Amino acid sequence: MKALLALEDGRTFSCRSFTGPGEAQGEVVFNTSMTGYQEILTDPSYYGQMVTMTYPLIGNYGVCPEDVESDRIHVAAFIVKEYQEFPSNFRSKGTLADYLIKSHVLGIEDLDTRALTRHIRKSGAMRAMISTTDLDPESLVARASQIPSMEGSDLVGHVTTKKPYFWKYNQPDYVDAKSLEAPFIWRHKGKKHSVVALDFGIKYNIIRCLEDAGCEVLVVPAKTNAQAIKRLNPDGIFLSNGPGDPEPLTYIVETIRELLEHFPMFGICLGMQLLGLAMGGKTMKIKFGHRGGNQPVKNMDTGKVEITSQNHGFAVDLNTLDKNKCHLTHINLNEDSLEGLKNDSIRAFAVQYHPEASPGPHDAAYLFNQFAKVMENAKA
Numbered sequence: 001m002k003a004l005l006a007l008e009d010g011r012t013f014s015c016r017s018f019t020g021p022g023e024a025q026g027e028v029v030f031n032t033s034m035t036g037y038q039e040i041l042t043d044p045s046y047y048g049q050m051v052t053m054t055y056p057l058i059g060n061y062g063v064c065p066e067d068v069e070s071d072r073i074h075v076a077a078f079i080v081k082e083y084q085e086f087p088s089n090f091r092s093k094g095t096l097a098d099y100l101i102k103s104h105v106l107g108i109e110d111l112d113t114r115a116l117t118r119h120i121r122k123s124g125a126m127r128a129m130i131s132t133t134d135l136d137p138e139s140l141v142a143r144a145s146q147i148p149s150m151e152g153s154d155l156v157g158h159v160t161t162k163k164p165y166f167w168k169y170n171q172p173d174y175v176d177a178k179s180l181e182a183p184f185i186w187r188h189k190g191k192k193h194s195v196v197a198l199d200f201g202i203k204y205n206i207i208r209c210l211e212d213a214g215c216e217v218l219v220v221p222a223k224t225n226a227q228a229i230k231r232l233n234p235d236g237i238f239l240s241n242g243p244g245d246p247e248p249l250t251y252i253v254e255t256i257r258e259l260l261e262h263f264p265m266f267g268i269c270l271g272m273q274l275l276g277l278a279m280g281g282k283t284m285k286i287k288f289g290h291r292g293g294n295q296p297v298k299n300m301d302t303g304k305v306e307i308t309s310q311n312h313g314f315a316v317d318l319n320t321l322d323k324n325k326c327h328l329t330h331i332n333l334n335e336d337s338l339e340g341l342k343n344d345s346i347r348a349f350a351v352q353y354h355p356e357a358s359p360g361p362h363d364a365a366y367l368f369n370q371f372a373k374v375m376e377n378a379k380a
């Protein structure tokens with residue numbers, strides 16, 4: 001079925017929908033991972049974005065129920081060069097097209113995704129619309145330029161969990177918020193590190209990695225306040241990844257500020273940006289973002305280079321951090337941007353990239369053990 005992709009700056013791409021009729025809107029961004037499309041589709045950090053894959057053939061290994069990073073698809077639309085409708089994979093339980101259709105997410109193909117990517121690299125991530133019904137370029141471009149901008153909106157509210165949950169049998173085990181008021185909520189206190197994970201759009205594999213590092217994780221809604229978290233008395237606090245602009249999330253920054261110095265803290269991606277804001281820094285939008293599984297990052301403490309998985313369009317502005325309080329631990333080798341920070345005196349550290357991979361390389365998995373070590377030292 002014929003479709004049209006229109007960017008707010010007037011560029012259009014005619015294409016084809018492989019998921020039937022529909023319309024979609026959002027910020028269009030590109031991802032350079034060769035595999036892992038299902039993890040990307042279900043990563044809550046993509047809420048409000050239409051993702052184009054630079055790898056030219058997508059769909060060839062189908063979809064598997066275990067390969068999700070949350071309970072649903074979050075991308076606003078999926079843009080590929082060529083969709084492969086006959087998967088070949090013993091784990092596959094269905095096709096990518098059916099998976100998208102079931103969630104009413106538009107998938108398009110048959111456009112020059114290299115040209116689209118080069119355009120975004122040159123002009124920056126931008127708002128766009130896709131339609132199978134409105135094929136008039138002028139009208140669709142005009143509609144694309146009216147989509148609300150990502151900057152200044154709170155997108156975390158759309159993806160955070162409504163109820164707290166523990167992690168059991170590889171899935172969320174929801175509990176009543178009231179039950180957390182009981183004095184003995186931690187089931188493995190003394191044997192495992194108890195961690196409260198503030199959920200801004202957490203990826204499941206982060207919870208798995210924390211559990212593998214010896215933690216018992218309680219995931220709580222983003223609006224949980226500092227008093228309630230203090231009452232839970234965890235060994236450490238985890239600040240999750242999540243969608244959109246960190247700056248409007250003032251209620252979360254306030255919570256983090258109240259918890260700093262009281263508990264060891266570890267943040268990933270949006271979690272690092274919010275920690276940076278809580279420490280008095282500022283964040284900014286970067287031109288087209290880092291999304292993929294091959295971003296080189298240098299660990300400034302060891303001198304080692306890690307190949308990392310990334311997905312972000314905002315960053316902490318290096319120049320706004322107090323360098324006496326904040327130690328810069330990781331730098332991106334493609335463009336010298338800040339990838340990690342720590343403050344030993346308050347036992348907090350964070351990275352801008354994704355040590356949990358899913359998809360991507362596992363070079364940075366050591367960070368979960370580092371968090372366990374910080375919690376262990378805090379108890380000693």
Ligand SMILES: NC(=O)CC[C@H](N)C(=O)O
Pocket residue numbers: 045240241242243244245246268269270271311312313314315
């Ligand atoms: N993966 C994330 O947590 C993304 C963080 C933030 N939404 C950004 O785009 O920069």
